[in-house]
Amino acid sequence: MQFTPKQKIADIVLHDYLLIPVIERFGIRMGFGDKSVEQLCAEYAVDVDFFLAIVNSFHDSESFPENSSQSISIEMTVDYLHKSHLYYNQYKIPKIEHLISQLEWEVDHEKNLKLISNFFEKYRNEINNHTLKEETEVYPYAVEIEKEYHKSGISPRLIELIEHYSVSEYARNHDDIDEKLLDLKNIILKYLPPAKNQDIVNDLLVELFILEKELSDHTRIENKILIPKLKTLEKNLRKIIKTKPINF
Numbered sequence: 001m002q003f004t005p006k007q008k009i010a011d012i013v014l015h016d017y018l019l020i021p022v023i024e025r026f027g028i029r030m031g032f033g034d035k036s037v038e039q040l041c042a043e044y045a046v047d048v049d050f051f052l053a054i055v056n057s058f059h060d061s062e063s064f065p066e067n068s069s070q071s072i073s074i075e076m077t078v079d080y081l082h083k084s085h086l087y088y089n090q091y092k093i094p095k096i097e098h099l100i101s102q103l104e105w106e107v108d109h110e111k112n113l114k115l116i117s118n119f120f121e122k123y124r125n126e127i128n129n130h131t132l133k134e135e136t137e138v139y140p141y142a143v144e145i146e147k148e149y150h151k152s153g154i155s156p157r158l159i160e161l162i163e164h165y166s167v168s169e170y171a172r173n174h175d176d177i178d179e180k181l182l183d184l185k186n187i188i189l190k191y192l193p194p195a196k197n198q199d200i201v202n203d204l205l206v207e208l209f210i211l212e213k214e215l216s217d218h219t220r221i222e223n224k225i226l227i228p229k230l231k232t233l234e235k236n237l238r239k240i241i242k243t244k245p246i247n248f
C-alpha cells in the first residue's frame, strides 16, 4: 500500500504505528486533527515528495523510490538521517540497555546477564562508531558538496573537497548495522534459559525487532538515496572541473 498526499496523517499512523518516530523526525507533531499529508507538510514546511518517499519506503521496503531519488536534496536526506542517529543513540539504545539491566534469572543470573550485557555493549560501540564517522565525515561532506555545486563556478574549496574525499570509499565500507541484532535475538530465543521476569524479555525482544527494522530502513536510505545522489554530483563536478577554469 502506498500513502498519498491526500491521506490523513492520523490514518497513516493508525495503519502503521511504527511510523510514529519516522513522522516525528520531520518535526510534524501529534495533534494531527484531520489534516492530510499535504496540509501538514505545508504547515511544517516539509517537502511532500520527500516525506512520502521516506514514509512509504519505511512502510513497504519494496516501494523504494529508485527513480525519484535524484530529485531529493542531500540536505533534507542528511537532516532526516541525522535525526535518526540521535533517536537510536539517545533513546532506543539506552532504552534497550535499561531493559537488559532489569533481566533476572533464578539460576546463573550473573553469567547470563554478563553474556547479554557484554554482547550489547559491543554492539552499541559499533553503532556509535558507525554513526560518529557519518556525522563527522560523510554527512558534512555531502551537505557541503551539494552547497558548492549550486554556487556558480568551481571554487578551489570544491576541488579540495573532491580531491580529498570520495563517496565510493564510504559506499565500499558501509556496513549493515542491523545484522548483529539477529544474533542477539537468537541468544535470547534459543540459548538463554527462561528469565524470571518474562515480560521484560518480551519487551526487550520487541524493542530489538523495532530497532532492527529502523536500522535496515536507515541503511537503505543511505545506500539508495544518499550514495547514488552523491556519486552523480561527484561525477558531474569532476567533468566540470576538467573542462572549466577555476573561479577564485
Ligand SMILES: [Fe+2]
Pocket (backbone or CB within 6 Å): 081, 085, 131, 134, 218, 222
Ligand atoms: Fe547512518
Ligand SMILES: [Fe+2]
Pocket (backbone or CB within 6 Å): 130, 134, 174, 219, 222
Ligand atoms: Fe550508515
